[in-house]
Amino acid sequence: ETICIAKLRELLKDKRYLIVIDDIWSISAWDAIKYAFPENDFCSRIIATTHNVDVARSCCQGGNGRMYEMEALSDLHSKRLFFKRIFGSEDCCPNVLKQISNKILRNVEASHWQLSAYQVYYPLEGMNSILSLSYNDLPPNLKTCLLYLCIYPEDYVIERDILVRRWIGEGFISEERGQSKQEVAENHFYELINKSMVQPVEVGYDGKARACKVHDMMLELLISKSVENNFISLASHSQTDLAKCDGFIRRLSVQHIDLELASILANEELSHVRSLTVMASTCIKHLPGLVRFEALRVLEFQDCQNLHEYDMNGIDKLFLLKYLSFRGTDMLKLPSGVLRLYDLETLDLRNTHIEGLPTGIIQLVKLQHLLTGRYPYSGTAHGKTKIPNGIGTMKNLQAISGFNIIKSSLCAVEELGNLTVLKDLILQLDSGGSLEYKRHEEMLLSSLCKLGTCKLQSVWMYSNDSTSLQFLDSWSPLPYNLQMFQMTTDYYFPMPKWIVPALTGLAYLDLNLIEVTEEGLRILGEMPALLYLSIAFKTVQKERLTIKDFAFSCLKRNSTLFLRTIGNVQFT
Template identity: 30%
Template sequence: MADIIVDIFMKNLIKLLGHEANLLLKVKGQVCLLQDDLGIMNAFLKDSGGKRNEHHLVREIINQIRDVVLEVEDVIDIYMVKVIKQRRRTLLGRAFHSIGHANLLHDVSNQTTSIKNKIRNIYDNKATFGIGEVESNANEEAEQSLQRRRRNVEEEDVVGFVNDTATLVKKLVEGTLKRQVVSIIGMGGLGKTTLAKKIYNNSRVKNHFDCRAWVNGSQECKSKELLLGISRCVEMEKSDELHKMSEEELRIALNKHLKGKRYLIVLDDIWKVEIWDEVGAAFPEDLNGSRILITSRIKEVATHASSTPPHLLPFLDKNESWELFRKKVFRGENCPSNLETLGIQLAESCKGLPLSIVVLGGLLAKQEKSPRIWEKMIGKVNSYLTDNRTKCLDILALSYNHLPGYLKSCFLYFGMFPEGHKINARELMKLWMAEGFIQPIGNREVDDIAEDYLEELIDRSLIQVASKRSDGGVKSCCIHDLLRDLCIKESVKEKFFEIHSDADPSESSMIKARRLSIQGNTCNYFLSRTCDPKACARSLFLFSEQNNFDSNHWRWIYKGFKFIRVSYLWNVNLHSFPSQIRNLIYLKYLRINSEMNFIPASICKLQFLEVFDLRSSSSESILLPKGIWMMNQLRHLKVSRSLQLPDPAERITGTNPLRNLQVISALSINQKTTLLIRKSLFPNLRKLHLLHKHNGIRNWTGQEVLELLTSLEDSLPSLRVLKTESLWKFSLNRFDMYPESLTKITNISSIMVPEHFRILGKLPNLRILKLKDVTLNGSGTQRGLIRFVAGEFPKLEVIKMISVEIVTWEMERDAMPSLQHLVINFCYPLRNLPNELCRLTHLRLIEVSNISKELWNMLKDLNMNNGCKLIMD
């Protein structure tokens, strides 16, 4: 992990030298020398990375490198803060405050040189001390021991998997005669090996295949070892001579031996796509129904080997968890009635992970089986499971150790959120960006790179999807409790973050933790501790229970955490916004809750701020200070209530001051809004939420709405997502009222007429349309009518209608040819769906709920084609 810390810091340092060179002008030469020293350190760390049991000399030098890098970061931050504060002063103030801190950088440069010499000594003496050999042998023995432990735990008890077994057995013995690869994927400890073994020993499977082979993989397994293992299982002749063959000769010999036979090969626990590339050629592709079964924690392995979708193994449900727990603790005997309620609680606390249940059951099987003992464990199960003696975390850590460097910090970040917390995916990705985890790659958007990282963690079975967005992306995600404990354990060791909570209070000084997460009663936490001016946290997370936040708490932050980049105040009610916030110079991400109706001008002094996220339950409009136009690093301006932009100063107009702004949420519309948009003051905006708050102000006319919408085309060329709320009237004399660039439109609380859908249907790139609380006006039979015409909505993939007063839905053939997902909720007047829907070849999912009895009866008898799934709630 130390190499990740150094790597992130170096990339941020390079970015700093490029974007903020004027702040480092006087010491740029020294900073560049530091960069060179860190480059040498980073090379050593990458060369030493990935080893589980480093020699103690190597471990020590890695710890020293990490600590020096953190110290270098502190010194540069201190220097830059002084430069920025100096520039804020008046000319008279500057005369009394001179900057003389370049020597600090010189001191740290000397320290890095000293560490560099130690690195050279390690290299020179590596052969003398036998560091490489010691590491290699220790790692190999530990790997083999852990793999044996993993297989013993996974295969010991079989519970559940009834449907999974039936599905997979059918795939193996039925279907196409072509050779097929079937895969089982899922989180470590979920029972993939157990399920595969159950299938492998199934009588129907045994009788179906001429020969079978089972080989165990690992993170470091070699393809030749797998080929030798398969050869022994299928009883190749002259097996004693196989070891003498080259890998290519072995592949050819095995292929020849299997030719004409209907075979089943199980490759258990495969970690790399290269393994399949190297062993796959050994399996002949005869048309006789041969199969290969792969188990892996990594989705990419499965999809690389076959186009057949992998079987994702689910967690155990409550009944299955209790059955496995009882089976492990009582070994076939009945559970005493006085322990059953406690036992069910303990089993459920494992969150459906068989590994946790088996390990916990093994611990309890060795102890006195009494309510007194079991009651002690309620609420503390994870503490027992993460004990080093269980090796439970070590088994799960295999997935973490296999992560590429750029994903390790992203994964550990999940540990900062409370247990069971559903994490908003877009929020998480913005946090990663603020931390510097996401670096540009070519001309790709950093948002897209961050989304790829999250998807990769999901595909590696480390993160679970909690909910999805309309476009299929991840809306929210979560992490299993044991994996969260793994994040915490690794982070404490590497000084990545610390957690302080009511449940697990810590007396740590918080001086060295780079990130701090405070969970529970944060107010009591603040009041019980004094500010520590030496605290070096760069991120501060507060997860409160409706606690108020006053000036004392702010003082604790801006005195004790001067260099924070991230301030994430979740569910903390803010009553004041002190001018001293300007002292948090490095702040990039600020999320707060507040009922205030104004934002102080001091926030505009935060020149690095990228994300400003203000949550509020108030309906009042909030006015931003004029200084907002000077915040040229701002990327996301998100407010949960109506937001008003101030008039820009004359010198600002036409200079694109908010050129990096990509998201504005809940922007209050009025004549000023239209003028500001027309001036192209935020030309790179990608998402815009327009909100009309009446508040006694006159309603907008249809012509005014039209002027606003038509101004978006030329002024916001990058706009992709538009959300409009409470725009009650539309003027319908122009078909170009929406920008053609839009891919998603959400319309909330408005009145629409049939002509609106003709206008929307002309948009060439529209993929998602969401309507909520919409009244459909029209005269006579046109009232409550939605009509889709042939050739319109060419790329539309998703329609969501929630509380739409739709009575009649008409649809011509060849309308919406790309539609994949339809959602209808609380649309009670609707009585039927158009027949043309059933003919759409791309439609895969229809979700309906809270509908009329007539529509319900019509849908339950509906025969869907093309594999479309109908979900009725």
């Protein structure tokens, strides 16, 4: 290899050259190849293609390199590719099928056409080989994380935060170089996107994906690899891998179950199953009881209705359980056995009918994520759950959501301030005209002032009425680690005094203001990290406001909303 590089470098030394390198797999491969191309004064060029964003960035370093990311095909070119793939050419498509073809095209995502473009040039049989090369190039830890995605059905939108917590619960993630498990897992998620192994979905204000999807061809490969390695066993309408299991079932994803599949499971050894995922379409009454799943680390009932038909006896014996989710189910009450799951790290009760937690919940001192409340796709979020008295003893909590301040005791609100590692906080502040609310807001402010000096990064406070949030004006000392602040309320208030340019990490801001002044606009414009700004105004702007050309230097998405037409903002 070294001899070849030296010969090529000597050959090109005094020449003007154009080199095309197709599909570089890794940064190390580029580091080896690049030394073959001498730098000279003949305006030579190198064009390199890769599926890996990190490799592309590496190719651009140390020179005048430019990275070009291919865009998805337009509707017109998608149509041409579709007709060519199916009929040989656009002219060969029968008129009676064109309308149907156009309907198919409208329902296929652009990213599917990117992969289909390869199929025009490579036989379908060769696609598995190409995808296998990408898979085999992954390091072992990423292979494990990627294989895990086949627990989800085709076209499923996989939320980043849920996936990351599940990876951690499974024991796939270790702390690395001073990074927490959460940070390492999130890096793995973005690595899979950068390597084009999964497709980014719901890209946020900061350019980061909040979810991902697996292309159907990649999913087929992952399922075949999973069966080959006995990594995950599937039970669904279209297929079941239970009969193919060689040895114990390690992880079970139940996307559908009927009497036939239930009889197969009845004869399987389930005591070694590490994770059980039960999807919405499952007929829950046919599922084996939890007493047979004694080694579970991850248990998720996802959007399952009629969960009351399922026998929860034995849940108190799942001593290894790290992750438990009833999200989206019709569950009315938390099973009492959950209070004996002392190793539990995530408890997700969002969008259930559970409105109260037992007092014994505070015994789960290893809990890091305690998530409640209802968050519909349309309409206003709401939470009725009381903050448990004694929550201050749950020192490992990093995220809590859906708790109602006015329904909680003053003591519980005060104890929020003791959660020194808390990063994400979502609370409901409906006052309902209560005279007690004044005391609750004073206690909440005291807790926020304490949390702001610790690790608090994200705060969302919502209200279904016109509850005033102006008490936050006295927030001091400043929450210097805060990255996101959102208020969802019908109440409008002056510009908060604590929002100042000294908050160097604040990137997302969503406010309701009575009006914005020249001074307020100047302060917002000087926020050094602000990427997203949303402001709702109540009144017509009286004075002309000027936005300087150097203001809002980082703003990527300005979603400023005017409830009344203003027209008095001028850019200079």
